[in-house]
Amino acid sequence: MIDPKTKRTNLILFILAALAAVYTTAVYAILQTTLSPALDPLPEWLFNLGNTLAFSFLLIAIYHLYLLFRTLRSLPNTRNPFWYAAMLVGVILSGIFILADITQLGDIGKEYLYWDVSGAWFMLYGSMFGHLLFMVWGFLTVRSLPAAEETFFQQMRAGNDVLFQVLNNIGVFCGLLGFIGIAASNWATIPERFRSGAMLIFSLLAVLPWASLLAYWAIKNRKASLGKWLDEKQMVDTAKGALVSMAVVMPLLAVLTLVSVLSPGLSQMPYLLAALFFLQLLMFSVSVLRQE
Amino acid sequence: MELQNNIRKFRFENGEMSQQDLADQIGVTRMTIYSIEKGKYVPSTVLALKMAAVFGIPVEELFWLEDSPKPAKEAGS
Numbered sequence: 001m002i003d004p005k006t007k008r009t010n011l012i013l014f015i016l017a018a019l020a021a022v023y024t025t026a027v028y029a030i031l032q033t034t035l036s037p038a039l040d041p042l043p044e045w046l047f048n049l050g051n052t053l054a055f056s057f058l059l060i061a062i063y064h065l066y067l068l069f070r071t072l073r074s075l076p077n078t079r080n081p082f083w084y085a086a087m088l089v090g091v092i093l094s095g096i097f098i099l100a101d102i103t104q105l106g107d108i109g110k111e112y113l114y115w116d117v118s119g120a121w122f123m124l125y126g127s128m129f130g131h132l133l134f135m136v137w138g139f140l141t142v143r144s145l146p147a148a149e150e151t152f153f154q155q156m157r158a159g160n161d162v163l164f165q166v167l168n169n170i171g172v173f174c175g176l177l178g179f180i181g182i183a184a185s186n187w188a189t190i191p192e193r194f195r196s197g198a199m200l201i202f203s204l205l206a207v208l209p210w211a212s213l214l215a216y217w218a219i220k221n222r223k224a225s226l227g228k229w230l231d232e233k234q235m236v237d238t239a240k241g242a243l244v245s246m247a248v249v250m251p252l253l254a255v256l257t258l259v260s261v262l263s264p265g266l267s268q269m270p271y272l273l274a275a276l277f278f279l280q281l282l283m284f285s286v287s288v289l290r291q292e
Numbered sequence: 293m294e295l296q297n298n299i300r301k302f303r304f305e306n307g308e309m310s311q312q313d314l315a316d317q318i319g320v321t322r323m324t325i326y327s328i329e330k331g332k333y334v335p336s337t338v339l340a341l342k343m344a345a346v347f348g349i350p351v352e353e354l355f356w357l358e359d360s361p362k363p364a365k366e367a368g369s
Contacts, residue, residue, distance in 0.1 A: 161321035231320040
């Protein structure tokens with residue numbers, strides 16, 4: 001298990017971040033009930049209160065970064081790649097959404113004068129609840145992590161099997177998230193002028209955890225030749241995974257190309273290509289994991 | 293005809309070597325050793341020779357095809 005010093009650091013940072021999350025929620029409630037178009041000019045204490053949120057967001061972001069560092073450091077020794085992958089995806093996305101929260105607050109500050117922003121406040125409360133949930137999950141996971149046996153930059157060996165399994169588990173999560181999200185967007189009431197931007201941002205977020213871990217693996221193995229990144233069984237599994245995903249996606253792509261030629265006005269094409277990308281990622285990752 | 297192996301037996305005869313130790317010595321992952329032992333994966337010739345070299349035995353004592361005569365040591369044990 002992790003050493004007492006790490007346990008203590010984890011506990012302290014978690015308590016600070018959790019308190020920051022509770023404080024932020026309380027400030028949201030005060031701001032929501034106080035801000036109104038009739039309140040003009042805004043009292044100075046309200047500005048000062050809003051500014052304190054910068055510090056609480058910083059504490060929450062620091063703990064997210066700590067969770068990411070700590071779990072990556074213990075990556076080679078984890079016994080449960082699926083659970084580990086789920087947590088990594090959650091922490092990365094939760095961390096990204098901190099930026100979305102800050103942007104949302106700024107938008108509320110501009111828009112409360114003109115229309116009802118209760119929906120935006122609801123999203124902020126939901127997002128903060130999500131941050132707290134993942135911080136609790138991360139805290140409990142770090143407590144149960146195996147100790148890192150080597151320094152951070154000594155850990156990765158070419159073909160490390162845990163990293164390979166975690167990467168493909170994350171591929172399953174990201175593939176599912178992206179594919180279902182894009183498919184579900186057909187029924188979502190997104191104004192058409194925002195749809196392409198929303199789909200692009202969603203796709204980038206959905207692929208980010210997988211791409212981040214892939215980049216991490218590439219950086220760790222940058223000095224090794226490409227043939228050393230995977231051992232021979234992983235090479236074979238990857239080739240089989242590529243074959244399966246190609247066999248599923250290529251016919252679909254051919255059909256879509258034919259349909260787009262016959263129906264030039266098909267406006268869903270960009271989103272279908274994104275959906276196919278996530279489907280391919282999902283098929284590939286599932287196929288590779290099945291060989292393990 | 294399927295490939296059979298004695299890897300587990302020779303690991304334990306060589307100081308109770310773990311799958312990870314063997315994997316580190318021949319430059320593969322523990323999961324690859326596990327898959328070979330369980331018969332889920334057929335190693336390359338190079339990998340099979342490396343494994344035999346770790347135990348200091350001919351490769352025919354480590355791997356054989358089912359329905360073929362088993363090595364004398366395995367048959368006698």
